[in-house]
Amino acid sequence: MKALIPLMLLMLATPAYADTWVSGSLGIGEFFEPNKYSSDNFGLPELDLELNLPAFDEVRDTSNVVYGYLGPTLGININQGSLYGFLGLKFFTEAKSGFGITYLVGFGHYSRFTDEAFDLGPTPWMFRFEMRYLVRITDDLMLGLSISHLSNGNFADRNPGTETVALAFEWR
Numbered sequence: 001m002k003a004l005i006p007l008m009l010l011m012l013a014t015p016a017y018a019d020t021w022v023s024g025s026l027g028i029g030e031f032f033e034p035n036k037y038s039s040d041n042f043g044l045p046e047l048d049l050e051l052n053l054p055a056f057d058e059v060r061d062t063s064n065v066v067y068g069y070l071g072p073t074l075g076i077n078i079n080q081g082s083l084y085g086f087l088g089l090k091f092f093t094e095a096k097s098g099f100g101i102t103y104l105v106g107f108g109h110y111s112r113f114t115d116e117a118f119d120l121g122p123t124p125w126m127f128r129f130e131m132r133y134l135v136r137i138t139d140d141l142m143l144g145l146s147i148s149h150l151s152n153g154n155f156a157d158r159n160p161g162t163e164t165v166a167l168a169f170e171w172r
Helices: 002-013
Strands: 023-032 045-051 057-060 064-079 082-092 100-110 125-136 141-151 162-171
Touching: 002 100, 045 162, 064 100, 100 141, 125 162
Parallel strands: none
Antiparallel strands: 023 045, 023 162, 045 064, 057 064, 064 082, 082 100, 100 125, 125 141, 141 162
């Protein structure tokens, strides 16, 4: 866990709108197993941190507002008793109205530290798929709703998978 502190500090210290388009996001939500979801079992709280690295490709208008972005993302999902670290590919697009959509595909390692954490099958290697709907609040900040799925992609005998619904903040 101590090894994650420098990465978290780097994410928080990222310039808000660098020319290289280094940015980040923070999500606060709920991590749950769909087959066990009930009014008595609301899942586990989750914290998501992402660092978007310089883009492979991006499109800007004359006012220097990013309308399209494709690039790598590093991420960490922390919840009660487990940790998932991943490398992903993120596509972001924003309309002139200030509404945006982000798609993310990632692959990484899931670790359980307690029995309270969800057992996601015999393999620790997981895929993450996410869609995020955003609205621009300021020049450097967007607020949105994130929906994601984490599973082993049926590469193991058992693939329970999980879902996360989160309030997301993205900064540039």
